[in-house]
Amino acid sequence: MVDIATRVYDHKWKIDPIVRSLIDDDFYKLLMCQSVFRNSPDTQVTFSLINRSKSVRLADLIDEGELREQLDHIRGLSLSRGESTWLRGNTFYGKRQMFRPDFMEFLEGLRLPPYHLEKHDGQYELTFEGRWPEVMLWEIPALAVIMELRSRAVLNDMGRFELQVLYARAMTRLWEKIERLRALGPDLRIADFGTRRRHSFLWQDWCVQAMIEGLGPRFSGTSNCLIAMRRDIEAIGTNAHELPMVFAALAKNDTELRQAPYRVLQDWHEEHEGNLRIILPDTYGTKGFLDGAPDWLAGWTGIRIDSGDPAKGAEIAIQWWKDRGEDPREKLVIFSDGLDVDEIERLFRQFNGRVKVSFGWGTLLTNDFRGLAGKGLDPISLVCKAVSANGQPTVKLSDNPEKAMGPPDQIERYKRVFGVGQQERIAVVV
Amino acid sequence: MVDIATRVYDHKWKIDPIVRSLIDDDFYKLLMCQSVFRNSPDTQVTFSLINRSKSVRLADLIDEGELREQLDHIRGLSLSRGESTWLRGNTFYGKRQMFRPDFMEFLEGLRLPPYHLEKHDGQYELTFEGRWPEVMLWEIPALAVIMELRSRAVLNDMGRFELQVLYARAMTRLWEKIERLRALGPDLRIADFGTRRRHSFLWQDWCVQAMIEGLGPRFSGTSNCLIAMRRDIEAIGTNAHELPMVFAALAKNDTELRQAPYRVLQDWHEEHEGNLRIILPDTYGTKGFLDGAPDWLAGWTGIRIDSGDPAKGAEIAIQWWKDRGEDPREKLVIFSDGLDVDEIERLFRQFNGRVKVSFGWGTLLTNDFRGLAGKGLDPISLVCKAVSANGQPTVKLSDNPEKAMGPPDQIERYKRVFGVGQQERIAVVV
Numbered sequence: 116m117v118d119i120a121t122r123v124y125d126h127k128w129k130i131d132p133i134v135r136s137l138i139d140d141d142f143y144k145l146l147m148c149q150s151v152f153r154n155s156p157d158t159q160v161t162f163s164l165i166n167r168s169k170s171v172r173l174a175d176l177i178d179e180g181e182l183r184e185q186l187d188h189i190r191g192l193s194l195s196r197g198e199s200t201w202l203r204g205n206t207f208y209g210k211r212q213m214f215r216p217d218f219m220e221f222l223e224g225l226r227l228p229p230y231h232l233e234k235h236d237g238q239y240e241l242t243f244e245g246r247w248p249e250v251m252l253w254e255i256p257a258l259a260v261i262m263e264l265r266s267r268a269v270l271n272d273m274g275r276f277e278l279q280v281l282y283a284r285a286m287t288r289l290w291e292k293i294e295r296l297r298a299l300g301p302d303l304r305i306a307d308f309g310t311r312r313r314h315s316f317l318w319q320d321w322c323v324q325a326m327i328e329g330l331g332p333r334f335s336g337t338s339n340c341l342i343a344m345r346r347d348i349e350a351i352g353t354n355a356h357e358l359p360m361v362f363a364a365l366a367k368n369d370t371e372l373r374q375a376p377y378r379v380l381q382d383w384h385e386e387h388e389g390n391l392r393i394i395l396p397d398t399y400g401t402k403g404f405l406d407g408a409p410d411w412l413a414g415w416t417g418i419r420i421d422s423g424d425p426a427k428g429a430e431i432a433i434q435w436w437k438d439r440g441e442d443p444r445e446k447l448v449i450f451s452d453g454l455d456v457d458e459i460e461r462l463f464r465q466f467n468g469r470v471k472v473s474f475g476w477g478t479l480l481t482n483d484f485r486g487l488a489g490k491g492l493d494p495i496s497l498v499c500k501a502v503s504a505n506g507q508p509t510v511k512l513s514d515n516p517e518k519a520m521g522p523p524d525q526i527e528r529y530k531r532v533f534g535v536g537q538q539e540r541i542a543v544v545v
Numbered sequence: 546m547v548d549i550a551t552r553v554y555d556h557k558w559k560i561d562p563i564v565r566s567l568i569d570d571d572f573y574k575l576l577m578c579q580s581v582f583r584n585s586p587d588t589q590v591t592f593s594l595i596n597r598s599k600s601v602r603l604a605d606l607i608d609e610g611e612l613r614e615q616l617d618h619i620r621g622l623s624l625s626r627g628e629s630t631w632l633r634g635n636t637f638y639g640k641r642q643m644f645r646p647d648f649m650e651f652l653e654g655l656r657l658p659p660y661h662l663e664k665h666d667g668q669y670e671l672t673f674e675g676r677w678p679e680v681m682l683w684e685i686p687a688l689a690v691i692m693e694l695r696s697r698a699v700l701n702d703m704g705r706f707e708l709q710v711l712y713a714r715a716m717t718r719l720w721e722k723i724e725r726l727r728a729l730g731p732d733l734r735i736a737d738f739g740t741r742r743r744h745s746f747l748w749q750d751w752c753v754q755a756m757i758e759g760l761g762p763r764f765s766g767t768s769n770c771l772i773a774m775r776r777d778i779e780a781i782g783t784n785a786h787e788l789p790m791v792f793a794a795l796a797k798n799d800t801e802l803r804q805a806p807y808r809v810l811q812d813w814h815e816e817h818e819g820n821l822r823i824i825l826p827d828t829y830g831t832k833g834f835l836d837g838a839p840d841w842l843a844g845w846t847g848i849r850i851d852s853g854d855p856a857k858g859a860e861i862a863i864q865w866w867k868d869r870g871e872d873p874r875e876k877l878v879i880f881s882d883g884l885d886v887d888e889i890e891r892l893f894r895q896f897n898g899r900v901k902v903s904f905g906w907g908t909l910l911t912n913d914f915r916g917l918a919g920k921g922l923d924p925i926s927l928v929c930k931a932v933s934a935n936g937q938p939t940v941k942l943s944d945n946p947e948k949a950m951g952p953p954d955q956i957e958r959y960k961r962v963f964g965v966g967q968q969e970r971i972a973v974v975v
Contacts, residue, residue, distance in 0.1 A: 118548040276758040280720035283713035290710040328706040 130181070132188045133263045133316060134256040137225070138198050138340035141255050141310050142207070143352030145340065146391070149218045150358070152248040154382055160250050160361060163502040164241040164257060165520070167543060168495035172237030177264045179234065185260045186230050189253075194223050201344045208390050227253055247504070251357065254499040258311040261497060262482070266314050269491040284487050285314075289322060289480070292456045293329035299463050304473040305330065306351040307337035308451055309481030312494055312545060319481045323348070326480075335473065351475070353393040353419070354383060357501050360398060360511055364504040369532050377409060384411065393449060394418045397514045399533040401428055405435045413439035417447025417471070423514025424539060425450050425458070429466055443470045451475035453545050455483075478545035494545045515541045560611070562618045563693045563746060564686040567655070568628050568770035571685050571740050573782030575632070575770065576821070579648045580788070582678040584812055590680050590791060593932040594671040594687060595950070597973060598925035602667030607694045609664065615690045616660050619683075624653050631774045638820050657683055677934070681787065684929040688741040691927060692912070696744050699921040714917050715744075719752060719910070722886045723759035729893050735760065735904040736781040737767035738881055739911030742924055742975060749911045753778075756910075765903065781905070783823040783849070784813060787931050790828060790941055794934040799962050806834060810842060823879060824848045827944045829963040831858055835865045843869035847877025847901070853944025854969060855880050855888070859896055873900045881905035883975050885913075908975035924975045945971045 138145075151158070166173055194202075199219065207213040214222075228245040230253070239261070243253040270278060296303060307326065313319040323342050326334040336349030343350035359376040366372035376398060384392065392415040396404040401423065413436060420428040429450075433443045448470045450462055459474050466472045484492035500520060501509050510521030510529045516538050519526060529535075568575075581588070596603055624632075629649065637643040644652075658675040660683070669691070673683040700708060726733060737756065743749040753772050756764040766779030773780035789806040796802035806828060814822065822845040826834040831853065843866060850858040859880075863873045878900045880892055889904050896902045914922035930950060931939050940951030940959045946968050949956060959965075 118551070121548070274758050276720070276755045280716050280755075283716035283720070286710050286713035287717055290706070290713070325706045325710075328704050 130184045130188065133185050133260050134189050134192070135316075136198065136341045137192050137194050137222075137227075137252070138202070138344065139256065139259070139310075139316065139342075140252065140340055141308075141338040141352055142340050142343070142350040143338065143355055144252060144255060145202070145214070145222075146352065146387075147354055147358060148222075148248050148251055149214060150354075150382060150386060151251065152218050152221055153215075155361070155365075156246065156248055158247040158361065158365070159245065159505050160247045160501050161503045162243045162250050162253055162257075162499055164239060164261065164497070164499050166238055166495065166497050168497070169238075171265075171495050173261065173265060174234045174237050174239050176268045177239070177261065178268075179232070179239075182239070182260070182264060183232065185264065186232070186257070189256050189260070190227050190229070193226060198341075198344070199223055202340075205344075205350075207350055210389075221248070225249065225252070227256075230257075241499075242502075247361065251501070254357075255311050257499050258497055259313060259316070262312050262495075263315045265495075266484075266492060269488055273488070281484070281487055282318075285318070285484055286321070286325070288483060289325055290329065292480075292483075293325060295456050296333070296459065297330060299333075299460065301333065302467055302472075303330075303333040303463060304335045304471075305333060305459070306335045306349075306473070306475050307339065307342075307480055308352075308475035308477040310337075310339045311499075312478040312497060313481035314484060314492070320345075322481050338475070353387075353391050354379075354395060356395065356398045356421075356511055356513075358383075359395075360509040361501050361504040363399070363529070364501075364507040364509040369528075372529070372532050373407070376404060377407075377412070380412060380415075384415075390416055390447070392416045393447070395421060396432075397422045397428070399510075399512045399529055400535040400538075401431055401514050403534045405431065408435075410439065413441050417449060417473075419449040419451055419475070421452045421513070422518050423452075423541065425452060425462055426465060428514065429462070429470070433470060444468070445471075447471045447473055449473045449475055451477065453478070453543065455479040482545075496543050496545055512538075514538060515543070517541060517543045560614045560618065563615050563690050564619050564622070565746075566628065566771045567622050567624050567652075567657075567682070568632070568774065569686065569689070569740075569746065569772075570682065570770055571738075571768040571782055572637070572770050572773070572780040573768065573785055574682060574685060575644070575652075576782065576817075577784055577788060578652075578678050578681055579644055580784075580812060580816060581681065582648050582651055583645075585791070586676065586678055588677040588791065588795070589675065589935050590677045590931050591933045592673045592680050592683055592687075592929055594669060594691070594927070594929045596668055596925060596927050598927070599668075601695075601925050603691065603695060604664045604667050604669050606698045607669070607691065608698075609662070609669075612669070612690070612694060613662065615694065616662070616687070619686050619690070620657050620659070623656060628771075628774070629653055632770075635774075635780075637780055640819075651678070655679065655682070657686075660687075671929075672932075677791065681931070684787075685741050687929050688927055689743060689746070692742050692925075693745045695925075696914075696922060699918055703918070711914070711917055712748075715748075715914055716751070716755070718913060719755055720759065722910075722913075723755060725886050726763070726889065727760060729763075729890065731763065732897055732902075733760070733763040733893060733904075734765045734902070735763060735889070735906055736765045736779075737769065737772075737910055738781075738905035738907040740767075740769045741929075742908040742927060743911035744914060744922070750776075752911050768905070783817075783821050784809075784825060786825065786828045786851075786941055786943075788813075789825075790939040791931050791934040793829070793959070794931075794937040794939045799958075802959070802962050803837070807837075807839060807842070810845075814841065814845075820846050820877070822846045823877070825851060826862075827852045827858070829940075829942045829959055830965040830968075831861055831944050833964045835861065838865075840869065843871050847879060847903075849879040849881055849905070851882045851943070852948050853882075853971065855882060855892055856895055858944065859892070859900070863900060874898070875901075877901045877903055879903045879905055881907065883908070883973065885909040912975075926973050926975055942968075944968065945973070947971060947973045 231242045233240045243250045336351040338352045358379045362379050363375040366375050418432045436443045478494045482494045508522050510525045661672045663670045673680045766781040768782045788809045792809050793805040796805050848862045859878050866873045908924045912924045940955045
């Protein structure tokens with residue numbers, strides 16, 4: 116029986132919206148937003164889209180009108196009552212009322228601020244300016260929209276069965292990865308971190324459900340709040356480079372700059388405990404960060420390795436804990452940089468037992484269509500970052516110079532201040 | 546929006562019927578049925594299920610109650626008005642009114658006769674007895690029911706995403722075959738002959754649609770009348786071993802026996818022309834059949850190779866046409882025995898241009914789940930054959946002793962009468 120009402124309703128949509136909810140966003144954005152809302156609500160920031168895969172000319176692939184429609188649709192979104200209830204009432208990381216009433220009121224009244232869009236040399240220049248706690252929530256939806264519009268542009272030329280076989284191949288590929296992960300045994304812990312560069316919303320949702328069935332308790336949850344709510348699983352995530360980058364940009368001199376990354380974590384320390392106390396040490400070089408870290412940081416639960424050689428990063432962390440009298444076996448190491456199954460297997464075998472190991476699996480979980488449509492659907496290295504704060508440029512160094520960003524003179528200054536020497540250059544896939 | 550009526554309606558079904566239409570059947574069964582209805586309507590025959598894959602214990606896998614429900618459901622089917630209209634009004638093989646009014650009246654009033662079902666040694670003994678034109682229409686639905694119940698038994702233990710990935714893998718596999726077939730160029734002609742041993746009805750329908758999109762005009766149609774009607778494509782098929790087998794069983798002596806295969810084709814000659822004049826020469830050995838054939842048979846359009854080494858069979862046919870003064874390039878060779886893409890490629894390259902080449906692709910089109918659920922879904926060699934006519938046993942020799950059937954003494958008699966010597970033994974996959 117054809118449901119006539121459904122067909123009529125479906126045809127009324129002017130567009131097929133990609134982001135349909137304000138909480139179709141990473142959990143850590145909300146956590147950080149709450150922190151920013153309390154500590155720096157009036158900081159003015161600019162976020163900017165950066166396509167590190169220059170050879171993919173996004174402005175040639177994606178129609179500007181369609182992109183504007185999608186972004187305008189997001190500006191029309193507000194928190195629904197059910198979403199608000201979930202954020203207020205759910206237990207996150209074992210804690211009730213993670214989000215404070217004043218923050219929830221702010222979120223309930225929020226509409227995302229305007230965007231600026233221009234085309235230059237085959238790329239989109241997409242920027243967001245305004246108050247930090249509002250602008251920061253553009254990052255993930257903006258990325259997801261660009262990624263999915265690019266997928267749609269490529270899929271648009273395919274036949275019906277060609278499409279079905281495309282997804283059949285992607286499903287088969289993911290399932291084979293899941294079977295390999297299952298073979299790693301019951302100690303594995305892995306979460307979906309793939310919202311920002313997903314192939315599409317529906318595909319991410321499929322991937323999460325496949326992980327639920329295929330991995331059972333080894334699958335610890337998803338970074339995506341909407342999917343976590345709908346699939347009744349854990350929302351996962353802690354903090355990101357954005358915090359130290361903005362704090363560093365606001366530093367008045369080199370002394371303040373040197374302390375900025377620790378100041379961020381001081382705030383975090385007061386706000387959160389347990390598994391939310393995860394150090395992200397690589398913003399200005401992991402080695403220097405740990406060497407200069409105050410003792411209370413060694414008491415934190417774990418560390419997230421997001422750039423550089425991940426095994427080296429984990430060894431540095433283990434040695435650091437030992438030097439500070441901590442037992443690494445009680446500590447959590449979260450790997451989250453461009454992972455795929457080969458590397459997950461290698462890292463798990465190397466570190467399981469020596470530390471607690473966990474994985475945040477991103478783009479190659481939710482967007483591995485490599486080779487399935489020529490190179491048309493291969494994932495690209497797209498980011499959306501805070502590029503300035505109160506008029507000062509931000510800088511990121513990370514443990515891989517390929518991931519560094521900021522004005523060259525400022526990069527030099529930061530390297531000097533944080534004592535970063537020669538770094539190993541590692542190709543960035545996603 | 547949930548369509549409540551659909552949900553309620555779906556839940557009212559006591560069973561999920563496998564065969565839902567009397568024309569969910571091979572086209573050639575209807576053509577042959579019309580011929581039998583005119584020439585031998587009162588012949589009493591017995592059809593019997595034969596599982597040549599003894600190691601698959603069907604009676605252990607398939608619940609007897611479920612099998613009876615499915616068979617009973619088929620006995621309740623009758624030709625719908627739309628199906629009747631299609632059979633009466635459609636053009637088959639370029640001919641209008643292929644089915645005569647008296648035959649259509651018979652078909653419109655038809656219900657399939659009773660069945661007899663017993664279990665022996667892990668296998669089902671399923672037989673059908675009665676008037677030939679009625680009993681013969683059990684063959685394909687009986688096979689399809691057993692095949693699909695066996696699929697369901699295996700699928701029953703699988704999870705939701707495991708199932709989806711199973712079909713994803715099967716789709717990918719078929720699509721890769723279709724891509725290889727497309728690469729053979731515009732001369733290829735291939736049809737779906739996979740009704741009888743299909744994985745399931747819905748899967749066959751998917752395969753046909755994938756062939757339509759993937760092969761375009763290279764895909765010449767399907768043997769399945771219901772799918773041909775619904776997908777608006779050609780219904781394909783001519784005649785089968787059943788006709789000479791029953792005619793031979795009815796022969797009163799060796800002289801009549803020797804002539805029986807030609808008498809069948811004499812009837813067919815009077816009834817059909819053009820692309821329906823396809824010789825199936827292997828029932829009692831291709832070589833002897835062609836050597837003893839009357840000259841008018843050499844004028845027929847083509848030959849179907851259904852057992853033995855297919856390349857040898859085609860070479861014999863080509864030589865035979867040359868000996869009879871015919872131009873093989875004007876003749877059609879249809880390969881239909883247990884094909885898969887490797888063999889299709891080989892045969893197409895060997896014979897395209899020398900003759901017109903066509904393929905009837907069966908089980909490995911509609912049921913290639915080999916290895917996707919262990920061996921649980923590997924296709925089996927299941928047939929349903931006329932085993933006696935008016936109390937006399939039937940015999941089939943074919944060009945491969947693995948496919949021979951009948952009482953041993955009768956097989957010896959037939960071999961003597963038809964001058965069949967040593968034959969090459971070829972393993973039967975499907």
